[in-house]
Amino acid sequence: MADAELKQQIKEMIVERLFLDVDPAVIADDENLMESYEIDSVNLFEIVVGMEEQFGISFEDDDFTVDLFATVNSLAEFVDQKRG
């Protein structure tokens, strides 16, 4: 299970990179990001770049699934897996 600090870092990264006008703390861990914040392909690309830069991970071609980008929980679990 990914820890709360990692999830908070992911929320802050999303808010920063997408220029969202929301407090990162109001994003729920299991909230559907694509629906709540109208995240499109441009936004998803920003999230991918942000995660690689901030968490030192690399996305592989097979990693690109909608489920991965669904929630903060799924993103945090992905970072945990990549970090081993």
Added chain:
Amino acid sequence: MLALDERLVTIDSGGESLHGVLHLPAEATGRALVFCHPFAEEKKCAHRTMVDAARACAEAGWAALRFDLRGCGDSPGSFGRFDLDDWRADLQAALDCAAGKAQAEAVGLLGLRLGATLAAQVAEEREDVACLALWEPVVDGAAYITHNLRRSMIKAMITRHEGGEESEGAAAQAHALGEGTVDFDGYQVPEALREQIAAVDLLAGPRTYAGRALIVNLTSRETVAEPLQKLADAYARGTAVAVRQEPVWQRIGIIDASPTITATIDWLTRAHD
């Protein structure tokens, strides 16, 4: 209301007549900038920003020449038939054109993304480039190619998810890393051009351009990204600034680019007054 003096011009380059628009200041100042647009879909997204920037430059006393590289926009030729050598030649021709038509003694370059990269390279091929403004230049060509392919992958992923029709082979093309022609958001990029872009590395050695250079990082952060700061440091008279601004090259629509434009005009004014 400000009366705009904007004239269509043609630029002869490589046997082609390139489409351009010259924005002239109310009074000639002997200063001009040649704009170099970004690549493929990024050009389309950034069009409004480049027009706004050209008008702001003219208002600040700098003639601004916007033009379309061969195979792009309203210039003749098919996209994908040309390469970076052709486009650098176009930029050279545009510099000569601006000097003549704007009666400018000092002609600088302003580029965005891959256009900024071309501008940086051309500035080192000639002695008369007055200044260099680089907006989010592509520093690492290989990373740029990877990012474009990822965008295609992400778009294909979203399209599948929404149940819409996916363009034929879009996902497969996006995954065809290193093989044949690939699709960058509808622009067919041949392998030779892709390899040429992938070989770009602006941080490979010091930059030899000796004039003033401004590197603008459009970012949500307050500090300049490391590669762009390194690029600024590689110039003898380089400056890097972080401007809070959404990426104007990624989304079609109206984006207020005034933070970036204002930062650039301020720099131009300081550098030449």
